[in-house]
Amino acid sequence: MWGHPVSHSLSPVLHRAAYAALGLPGWGYERRDVDVDGFDAALAGLDASWRGLSLTMPLKEAALAAAETVGGTARATGAANTLVRIGDGSGGGSGGDGRWAAENTDVVGIVRALADAGAREVTDAVVVGSGATARSAVAALATMGVRRVTLMVRAQPRPETVEQARRSGLTVDVVTLGDWRRADVVVSTVPPPAVGGLDRMPPAGGSGTVLLDVVYGGGRTPLEDAAAAAGWSVAPGVDMLLHQATEQVRLMTGSEAPVEAMREALRAELARRG
Numbered sequence: 001m002w003g004h005p006v007s008h009s010l011s012p013v014l015h016r017a018a019y020a021a022l023g024l025p026g027w028g029y030e031r032r033d034v035d036v037d038g039f040d041a042a043l044a045g046l047d048a049s050w051r052g053l054s055l056t057m058p059l060k061e062a063a064l065a066a067a068e069t070v071g072g073t074a075r076a077t078g079a080a081n082t083l084v085r086i087g088d089g090s091g092g093g094s095g096g097d098g099r100w101a102a103e104n105t106d107v108v109g110i111v112r113a114l115a116d117a118g119a120r121e122v123t124d125a126v127v128v129g130s131g132a133t134a135r136s137a138v139a140a141l142a143t144m145g146v147r148r149v150t151l152m153v154r155a156q157p158r159p160e161t162v163e164q165a166r167r168s169g170l171t172v173d174v175v176t177l178g179d180w181r182r183a184d185v186v187v188s189t190v191p192p193p194a195v196g197g198l199d200r201m202p203p204a205g206g207s208g209t210v211l212l213d214v215v216y217g218g219g220r221t222p223l224e225d226a227a228a229a230a231g232w233s234v235a236p237g238v239d240m241l242l243h244q245a246t247e248q249v250r251l252m253t254g255s256e257a258p259v260e261a262m263r264e265a266l267r268a269e270l271a272r273r274g
Contacts, residue, residue, distance in 0.1 A: 002032050002039075002053055003059050004033055006033055006056060010269060011029070011241070013266060014241070014245040014262045014265065015245065016028075017266075018246075018261065022253060027253075039059055050085060052083060053082070054248055055082065057131075060079035060133075061079055064078065066100060068100060069100075070101070073103065073105075076164065077104050077138075078132070078164070081103075081244065082104065083102055084103060084251050085101075087099075103248075106136035107136050110137055110240055111140045112243035113239035113240040113243055114187075114210055117235035119210040119233075123145065124146065124182055124184050125183050125184060125186065126180070126185075126187070127141070127151055127188075128177070128188035133189040134187075137187040137189055140187075141185065147171060149170045150174070150183065152179065153174065153177065154177050178200060183209055186210070187212045187214070200226075201232070209230075211224065211233070211234050212239075215237050216236065216237035220234070241266075242266055246262060
């Protein structure tokens with residue numbers, strides 16, 4: 001897991017549990033604090049033993065640029081949270097088997113987390129934020145049948161996010177933080193300090209509203225508390241983390257991920273952290 005910061009990341013817990021359940025004792029998974037300026041050198045320094053990388057902010061766009069091949073969701077969103085080694089890595093550098101394939105498993109993670117929370121027939125959605133993770137949310141919502149997405153932002157949305165939504169066939173509205181519109185699902189992609197004033201949520205509609213706050217940690221976020229008080233269903237951010245990690249495990253190992261073993265390890269670690 002690379003990014004800045006990464007000390008809080010639960011990804012090592014998930015991946016190590018998967019490797020143990022799959023009988024891969026030689027596999028390891030570590031955190032490494034890497035910023036954008038140090039990314040290229042860090043990537044070039046990896047030897048042939050590395051099968052893949054998980055990337056978090058602020059490296060999702062840099063990872064995409066470093067890849068030789070780009071998967072469909074990574075291309076659509078302009079961001080990658082996963083790099084998978086092409087071949088065995090023995091070619092080195094930018095040629096042969098030293099190349100990397102970029103993927104974006106955040107998209108499937110969002111879809112599965114929302115589905116677990118009861119989101120089924122959805123047509124209208126709100127996405128809080130407009131950065132790389134917001135683009136993953138837009139891509140996920142498009143696959144779920146959403147037709148209109150409202151981007152809720154503090155100032156101006158990133159133009160590439162608006163363009164991506166329109167390319168996906170979605171009608172796009174832009175509103176300021178706290179200007180709530182009717183929605184079947186809401187996905188928040190910004191940290192808690194950036195969402196002040198969002199607690200004045202409207203009551204859930206007749207068919208219900210599902211919130212996914214991608215932020216995870218100890219207990220509910222303020223946004224999740226406000227959503228629950230308004231009668232919304234809440235998809236925990238750790239569910240997205242779990243589901244995107246299962247797809248990473250499949251891509252990196254070539255085996256189906258042991259979902260329940262990973263889920264149990266996640267629960268145990270969250271309980272330990274309190």
